[in-house]
Amino acid sequence: MSLEGKVALVTGASRGIGAAIADTLAASGAIVVGTATSASGADAISARMQEKGLKGEGMALNVTDAESVAGVLAAIQEKYGAVQILVNNAGITKDNLLMRMSEDEWFDVINTNLSAIYRLSKACLRGMMKARWGRIVNISSIVGQMGNAGQTNYSATKAGVMGFSRSLAKEVGSRNITVNSVAPGFIDTDMTKVLPEEQKKAMFDNIPLGRFGQPEEIAGVVKFLCSADGGYVTGETIHVNGGLYMC
Amino acid sequence: MSSSIEERVKKIVAEQLGVKEEEVKNEASFVEDLGADSLDTVELVMALEEEFETEIPDEEAEKITTVQLAINYINENLA
Numbered sequence: 327m328s329l330e331g332k333v334a335l336v337t338g339a340s341r342g343i344g345a346a347i348a349d350t351l352a353a354s355g356a357i358v359v360g361t362a363t364s365a366s367g368a369d370a371i372s373a374r375m376q377e378k379g380l381k382g383e384g385m386a387l388n389v390t391d392a393e394s395v396a397g398v399l400a401a402i403q404e405k406y407g408a409v410q411i412l413v414n415n416a417g418i419t420k421d422n423l424l425m426r427m428s429e430d431e432w433f434d435v436i437n438t439n440l441s442a443i444y445r446l447s448k449a450c451l452r453g454m455m456k457a458r459w460g461r462i463v464n465i466s467s468i469v470g471q472m473g474n475a476g477q478t479n480y481s482a483t484k485a486g487v488m489g490f491s492r493s494l495a496k497e498v499g500s501r502n503i504t505v506n507s508v509a510p511g512f513i514d515t516d517m518t519k520v521l522p523e524e525q526k527k528a529m530f531d532n533i534p535l536g537r538f539g540q541p542e543e544i545a546g547v548v549k550f551l552c553s554a555d556g557g558y559v560t561g562e563t564i565h566v567n568g569g570l571y572m573c
Numbered sequence: 574m575s576s577s578i579e580e581r582v583k584k585i586v587a588e589q590l591g592v593k594e595e596e597v598k599n600e601a602s603f604v605e606d607l608g609a610d611s612l613d614t615v616e617l618v619m620a621l622e623e624e625f626e627t628e629i630p631d632e633e634a635e636k637i638t639t640v641q642l643a644i645n646y647i648n649e650n651l652a
Contacts, residue, residue, distance in 0.1 A: 456619070
């Protein structure tokens, strides 16, 4: 299996895209620590992985808290060794028109979606540099490229993720560490389930493939970037959106 | 540990930067004399932290630009 024995950390692995990424990497042989914001969420990840016979477990992590990040990384280091694959997936939305957007709505999204990537990448790089091997995959969004009314905060973070990835890719490329973004379009998850039917229908009309994507279709691209096959791809944003947006 | 701090620092510098130990003079600058790039200097500090089991804060690490400054830092903070 292509990721045999690699230690992977996937944030936001309770459900949706993160869950699919965690399970797909583990199915490829990686030892995966998937994080959730609560202890019960972490237990559910452990149970899910155990049920599927996958190596790894869930751990509780607050990506906006530096101490929580340090604690989880220390726990992983002790139990499994240094993190070799980091997938920054945890993200939230707090949609509002800019004219009505509160400071909290702005900063909560910035902290969770963007500052967490700074925190986690920095914390994991030490081990990757020593190993002269590492993979960082940041989950961006089509909204970071196209924009979306009501999501100035979210799209700012998702565009930020792409720029972050390109800069870090240049910093650490010489150490055989790749840094890429994957930008999903509309994927069938809890985050898109809340969209009004009318809006969904209007979207289908604009998606050449005529459907929402499945979380596994994002996970497959992440797996590719983490595997040896993706070893020469860095600083790239891979759009996975059924053709809704073409660069 | 039988070797002196100076010897240990020089050994790590030579290993990390891929230079011969005799090139690692006290006054040598990592970047200008020993060919390190900025990322090499970050890794060098990481290696020093591990060798001497200490944590060097970022603002201090940035000031360690020569072999002698590294030796001084270790002497002052670990002696």
